[in-house]
Structure formats: C-alpha cells, structure tokens
Amino acid sequence: MPELPEVETIKQELGKAVIGNKIKQVIINNPRVIKGLTKSEFSKQLTGKTIKSVLRKGKLLIIKLSSNKFLTIHLRMTGQLIYPGNAEKSRVSFKFSNEKILDFNDQRLLGELKIVDNWKLLPFIKNLGPEPSDLTLQKFKQKLSKRKKKIKSLLMDQSFIAGVGNLYAAEALFRAKIHPEKKVNSLSDKEKQLLFKELKKVLKQATLHRGSSIDEYVQLSGQAGNYTLKHKVYGRQGKPCLVCGTPIKRITVGGRGTYFCPKCQRK
DNA sequence: AATGGGACCTGCGCGC
DNA sequence: TGCGCGCAGGTCCCAT
Secondary structure: OOOHHHHHHHHHHHHHHHOOOEEEEEEEOOHHHEOOOOHHHHHHHHOOOEEEEEEEEOOEEEEEEOOOOEEEEEOOOOEEEEOOOOOOOOOEEEEEOOOOEEEEEEOOOOOEEEEEOOHHHOHHHHOOOOOHHHOOHHHHHHHHOOOOOEHHHHHOOOOOOOOOOHHHHHHHHHHOOEOOOOEHHHOOHHHHHHHHHHHHHHHHHHHHOOOEOOOOOOOOOOOOOEHHHHOOOOOOOOOEOOOOOOEOEEEEEOOEEEEEOOOOOEO
C-alpha cells in the first residue's frame, strides 16, 4: 500500500518524467475515481494545460498546472501511476503532446483525482499532521503527551503525523521494540526517543529503496520497490523473528492487520 | 476533544 | 468443481 516512501518515490519520478509536458487528451475509462467534477469538466480543466511541478503532502500527490490549478491524486490502497503507459487497463489516462501516456490504475477504485484552486484548503491537508522530516524529538514527545490510545493507531493517524500507514507503523514499532497495542500514556521517555529515531529511519531507508511493493504498489516505471525485502515483521506471520526466532504474530489493531514479535515487543 | 468502529471498493484465496 | 465469504487498508463519517 502506498505510504510516504512510496508516494515520495512516485513524486520524484513523476517530476522527472512529466514536468513541462502538455496534456493533449484525457482518457476516462472509469469516472468513479474523479471527485467533484463531471467527466467533461475534468477533461476540460486539464486539456491544453502544462505540468508545472509535482508536490507531495503526506500521501497526497499534488500536480501544479499552467492554469495555476492543481490536480491532486490520492492512490489510497491500489492506485498506481505508470509512465509511459498505454491507457489499456487504466481508470484514467493522460496523453501528452509528445504522445506519451500517464496511466492512473486503481483496481479497487478507492483512489481519488480532484482539481482544486488551492490544495492548502483541502480538509485532508488542513487536518494533516507534520511531515516526519519536519518533526523534532521535542515536538514528537509533546504531541504524544495527553494521548491515550494504542500507539500503532496513533502513528497511523494522519492528523498526528503525515504519511505513516499500516506497514511502516508496524516496522517502526518492531525496530523500537514496542508492542503495537501499548497505550501512548504508558510509553517511557526512552521508548518515545527510540520510536522517534526508528520511525524516521525506516521511512528514510524505505524511500531510498524506492518503497515496498505490497498490494499493487509499483514505481512509475512499473518496477517493484526494493524495500519489501527489508521488512522485519510486516507480512511475516508465523515466520521466525529476525532477532529472537519467536514466530511473528498477527493481531487486529483498530481493524487493521498488525504484525509483531510477542517476545521483542512488550506492552 | 479524543477515540473506535463501520463503510467504501474489488479480486483473490480459502473452506466446504 | 464452484460458490460464498473474509480479507486487504487509507480515509471519511458518525456515535459515544
């Protein structure tokens, strides 16, 4: 599933691939992923516009157009951007004047494409917590104080910190040796410090490895991300913990599948 | 205010 | 064999 490292990878590659390209045609194979505009309004807003820049905030991609409007893309779980594509199995494709095609694929149709005047006014952005790279240990600790829920649910809360999803929450907690169900108000100062360090580290390393190919995520070129091989707990139910050999357990936390080592990670 | 749970969506894997 | 069910999780929405 695309989380910060995956979306950042796409953002970097998309920037290299399409900045300066002019949209010649919009091909809409399934309008369900387009929010707030009809098919024809969506096409009209994009056709003839040039891609000026590509930004990322949390898991949201933001594409600045020459009209000074923004095309925002949220991949949710199974969204993919592929370039060059072919518009064959895509939900929406963008054909540029150089004849190359950018495909937006999305098996489960939960992804969202929008066109907005100002992305900063989107509710999702207004409620978004800090980017991990902007977060200091002091601020992290301050944000953790007075919170009572399970640490994993809090890490995945986009208003708490931007860009962390199910996979990296699990990986960071394993590396920090903290049980995913541990209540935030019972974390020691040392645990908070270690969690802060490991969370930043895992996100940075995953980005350097171009993300994790779980579910449908692939890089812009269609290649898999390389971080999948570095996972220590995610998807490893029943397999031995890479530190102590105890079988990795899978439980449900906040309705989400959660992997952890019952020996290394204590409540 | 903060928290938890359900809904959304589709394809796949499993069990009977 | 074939079918139906559960599951995958990011975000929004609602109830408490």
